Amino acid sequence: MNAPGPAVNFLVNVFVTDEDAREARESMQQNQLLMQSLDAEIARAEAALKELVSQRSEAQRLLESNSAPSETETRAIREIIVSKETTMEKLQWDISEAQAFLDSLIQSRAQAAETSDLALDNFDADIESARSVLRGLLTERDETHQTLEAHRALLSPIRRIPPEVLGEIFIHCLPKDTYIAPSVAQCPLLLTQISSNWRSVALATPALWTSIAVNLTIKSCLPNIRLIETWLARSGSRPLSFQITESIQKDYYEPGMVTSAAILELYAPHYNRWQHVRLEYLDWRIDTAIASLPCDAxxxxxxxxxxxxxxxxxxxxxxxxxxxxxxxxxxCTWISNTDLGTFRAPIPQLAKLFLERPLLAEDFMHILSEGVNLAACQFFVLASSGSNLAPPTIPFVLRHNLRSLDLTADLFGRLFNQLELPNLTEISVRRFDIVPHPAPVWPHPEFMSLLSRSKCALEVISLSDMDITPEQMSDCLRHTSASLEKLILTNDRRMRHTIVDDGVLRLLTWAQPETELGNICPRLCMVKFWDCHSSSDGVLADMVESRWNVRDGGPAKNLNVAFFMLDASHPEDLRRLEKKIGLSILRR
Known part of the structure; x- marks a missing residue:
């Protein structure tokens, strides 16, 4: 006996006609075809869902990395962006409609409360329902916007930058300081926290790890010594810049304390890579490990x-x-009571030389005559101690190409008389007072003679504790008018010298149209008057406002940085100046 076939068997009612049976069979066949069609649709939907899940997973992977998407992924991301933008537009419309509906309900409730005694519960329920709908739309909009921006970020050009170029960009993100204090909030450590890709690039870029500042105190070593070792290991073979500042006295040393000697010993094997080095010690009795450095070259x-x-x-x-x-x-910067001359410093090759140790006037002139390449220098000169300011080997007037001169001295006149500085752009003069001087210290004729002889274009003038008078200050301003950009005048409170008065301020006030005497210092962009200012209330504000926000026909540069010290006798100056950004006022 043959097995039954796959055909569907059903009982036939003997009382059913052949036509009815035929229609029943056709109906069953149509139902089978419909089921097959539905199964096919379900299969296609499941495949589409699987593809969407795959795309979502891939998009999520891209969102969590900094890799560049492929062309296929880029097309999919652009489709998602278009879809989300459309959704955002619809949500914005729905939010506007929901907000308008809520406003109308609130207005209707207010009117009902005024015109009838009917219960307002229905209004309150409708208003709360409308608010709930609005909150939901706002939440959906924020989530959609976040997703949209995340997918836009996937197409950012920075994802396509080669690692070598990205490393160069990272280098330009470093702090401008010569010696970098490690911090997770700034580069280079910050770069290692963005993504695995950025971390790999940062760790493979030695130039990011060549500079470090180490600060040693009784309580701590910042950064810790293990981070210093890691920093050094990541620097590869690049030139090194490091600063060691030790503010510990030997009497407070304890066993196990990290010392400056231990830090320097880490850098000693890399002696040939030293490029910029700053070593500062509080106590001369402490071992610095300097003696253990190579002694052959x-x-x-x-x-x-x-x-x-x-x-x-x-x-x-x-x-x-x-x-x-x-x-x-x-x-070279030398801050010590040990004479730099002991070590035969290479003065002829130096471009910068800062000395804090007092020099005799003769030594000052000899250093300048030897330092033919010096562009910037800082000296402390005791001119009153010199018996012979101009030895036979030095011409009476020394012509030098200095651009910046920072000079602390007890007497200045004889020093100014022996210099001619045609390239000088910055001068800082600071008075050193051992004993009171019966006569004014400021050598105005000698200083003006220096300027006239040098024909220099001074951009910065800084005078500290100098007894220059307002009339002499006005004379300096007129002489340096064409080039002066920064004017810094400060006094110790004990000095009580008035350098800036109404006359100086009115001279600096920019007038439109010009006065008969004309305007001066068109390039002035920074001033500081510290304990040297005495003027009528409002005159200082007139000067600042005339240069702060200028229009056509004003000075070549805006005054945008200023420091003043004022007391309660200047209420108008304080009122007009206290809200300007870039201006600092110390109230006495």
């Missing part, structure tokens, strides 16, 4: 050296001599 890459210590021990002199004789050294 100077560091070949050393370009700048800053050394600060009361005294250097004889055991350290040979290594210090090597540091100072580095062939590429151009920038």
């Amino acid at each position: 100077p560091p070949p890459s050393l370009a700048s050296l800053h050394l600060s210590r009361d005294f250097w021990r004889p055991i350290e002199h040979s290594q210090l001599s090597l540091l100072l004789s580095a062939p590429r050294l151009r920038d």
